[in-house]
Amino acid sequence: MTARPGLPSFDYVRASALDEVTRLLKEHGEAARLLMGGTDLFVRMRDGFISPKIVVDVKHLPGMRGIIYDEQAGLTIGAAATMNQIARHPDVQTHYPLLAEAANSVASYQLRNRATLGGNLSNGSPAADTAPATLLLEGRIVLYGQNGEREAPANEFFLGPGKTAMQAGELMTAVRFPVPPAHSAGQYLKLGRNKAGDLAIAGVAIFGFSDGPVEQVANLPNLPYRFRIALASVAPVPLRALEAEEVLAASPPGEETFALAAEKAMQAASPIDDVRSSAAYRRAMVRNLTLRGLRNVWEQLRK
Amino acid sequence: MANHSISVTVNGSNEYLTVPSNMTLLQLLRERLAITGPKNGCSAGECGACTVLMNGEPVNSCMVLAVEADGAEVVTVENLAHDGLLTSLQEAFLEHNAVQCGFCTPGVLMSAHALLERNPHPTKEEIQEALVGNLCRCTGYLRIIQAVQTAAEEGGA
Numbered sequence: 052m053t054a055r056p057g058l059p060s061f062d063y064v065r066a067s068a069l070d071e072v073t074r075l076l077k078e079h080g081e082a083a084r085l086l087m088g089g090t091d092l093f094v095r096m097r098d099g100f101i102s103p104k105i106v107v108d109v110k111h112l113p114g115m116r117g118i119i120y121d122e123q124a125g126l127t128i129g130a131a132a133t134m135n136q137i138a139r140h141p142d143v144q145t146h147y148p149l150l151a152e153a154a155n156s157v158a159s160y161q162l163r164n165r166a167t168l169g170g171n172l173s174n175g176s177p178a179a180d181t182a183p184a185t186l187l188l189e190g191r192i193v194l195y196g197q198n199g200e201r202e203a204p205a206n207e208f209f210l211g212p213g214k215t216a217m218q219a220g221e222l223m224t225a226v227r228f229p230v231p232p233a234h235s236a237g238q239y240l241k242l243g244r245n246k247a248g249d250l251a252i253a254g255v256a257i258f259g260f261s262d263g264p265v266e267q268v269a270n271l272p273n274l275p276y277r278f279r280i281a282l283a284s285v286a287p288v289p290l291r292a293l294e295a296e297e298v299l300a301a302s303p304p305g306e307e308t309f310a311l312a313a314e315k316a317m318q319a320a321s322p323i324d325d326v327r328s329s330a331a332y333r334r335a336m337v338r339n340l341t342l343r344g345l346r347n348v349w350e351q352l353r354k
Numbered sequence: 355m356a357n358h359s360i361s362v363t364v365n366g367s368n369e370y371l372t373v374p375s376n377m378t379l380l381q382l383l384r385e386r387l388a389i390t391g392p393k394n395g396c397s398a399g400e401c402g403a404c405t406v407l408m409n410g411e412p413v414n415s416c417m418v419l420a421v422e423a424d425g426a427e428v429v430t431v432e433n434l435a436h437d438g439l440l441t442s443l444q445e446a447f448l449e450h451n452a453v454q455c456g457f458c459t460p461g462v463l464m465s466a467h468a469l470l471e472r473n474p475h476p477t478k479e480e481i482q483e484a485l486v487g488n489l490c491r492c493t494g495y496l497r498i499i500q501a502v503q504t505a506a507e508e509g510g511a
Binding site for chain 1: 355356358374375376377380381394397398399402405408411412413414416417418419421422465468482483484486487488
C-alpha cells in the first residue's frame, strides 16, 4: 500500500442550511458527497473508490452535533456527534450504556474524536459497531430530503453492504432513541484481530430488560425478562437474531436456554471469508459471544 | 478547485492562510508552515504518526482538511517543550529509551500528553487503550508504556 498524503481535487462547501444541502445533492447527484468526520470518506477517496467533485461539510448545521436527553422524549443524537462525545456523555452513559460501549469500541481514540454516529450508520457497513446497539435500542434514523423530514426505524434501515434506506438527495440529521425500559442491561462484545482498534471479525450485542421493577415481576409465572440480540460483521447487514430472541422469550433464562439461543444466533449469521476471518470461525464466534453476552447480561439484570 | 481563506492558531501563533479544498491539516503543517513533527505514515488514520491536538483533543491530521481547521487551535509536538525545558512526559521518554527510530514518537507523545491531561493517573490498561491509534513498527511499546507510567507518577503531562 502506498501512502498518499494528498487527496484528489474537489470543491469543499461548508453548508449552513439543510435546504442548501438538498439543493447541492440534487444539482450534483453522485458527484456530491457529504462530509461529517471524514474517517471513511477520505480513505475511500485516497484509494480511488470515489472521486466526488464537491464535498459538502454538514457537521456545522444546527443540531448536527448535539446530544439531548429528555425523560419523556428519550435521546436525540445529532448525526455528526462524534463517538467520543457519545461515549462520554453522562445521559448516554446512564440511560443508554450499551450505546456508549459501542461508540467506545470504534477504532482508536483519535478516530473517535472525528468519526460520527451518522457516518457509521449511513455507510451501511455490515461491520458498523454502533449498528447493533442502534437496532436493539430501537433507534429511529432521521432523514432530511426535498420533501422535508422522515424517520426510518433502524430495523428497516440496513438493506445490504453499503446500501441503506437513505435515498438519493437525503442526508441523515439525527438518530432518536425511545426512553429505555425501567430495568435493563446490555453488552456489546466485539471480537477483532487485536483487543482494540480493529474492525470487528464478529460483533454481538445483547440487551435484556423487564418492563417493571424486579420485585414485582420476579414471581410472575412467565418470563419477566426479554432479551434482544443483534449481530455485526457476520451477514450482508447488521441484523437482529429474531429466532434466538424467540427462544429466550419462550423458556426461563438459564444455561440451557442460553445455549439454545446461541445456536439460533449462529444460524442467523451468514458470514463471508475475508482477510479478517473465515466464515466458519465467524459462525462459531457468534455462538460463543452470544452465550457469553447472555450470561453477563443476565447476571447484571439479577443484581 | 476552490481556495479558502482560513485562520488557525498553530502552536500559539495566529496564521492567516489560503488553502485549496483538498489540502489536509497535515500538509498545511508540514508543507506550508514547515512544522515537520507530525509525520505522514499511512494516510488512512491507522498509524497515528500525524497525531496533533485540535482544540485540545488528539486527531489524525491526515484525516482533517486544512479548511476544517478554520478557527481551531492546533498544537504539535514542537509546542510541548517551553524555554528549552522538556515536559515530564518527554523526560520520561528519554529516561526509558522509549524512542527507537523516532518516526512514531511525535504522535505517541501527543496522544499520551492528551491522555494525561484528561486522566492524570491512568492505569496500564488505560495507557494501552489511549495509544491503540499509534503504531510503533520498532515495536517498542513496553518502554513507551513505562515512560507514560513514570510521567503519570511524576505529576502528569
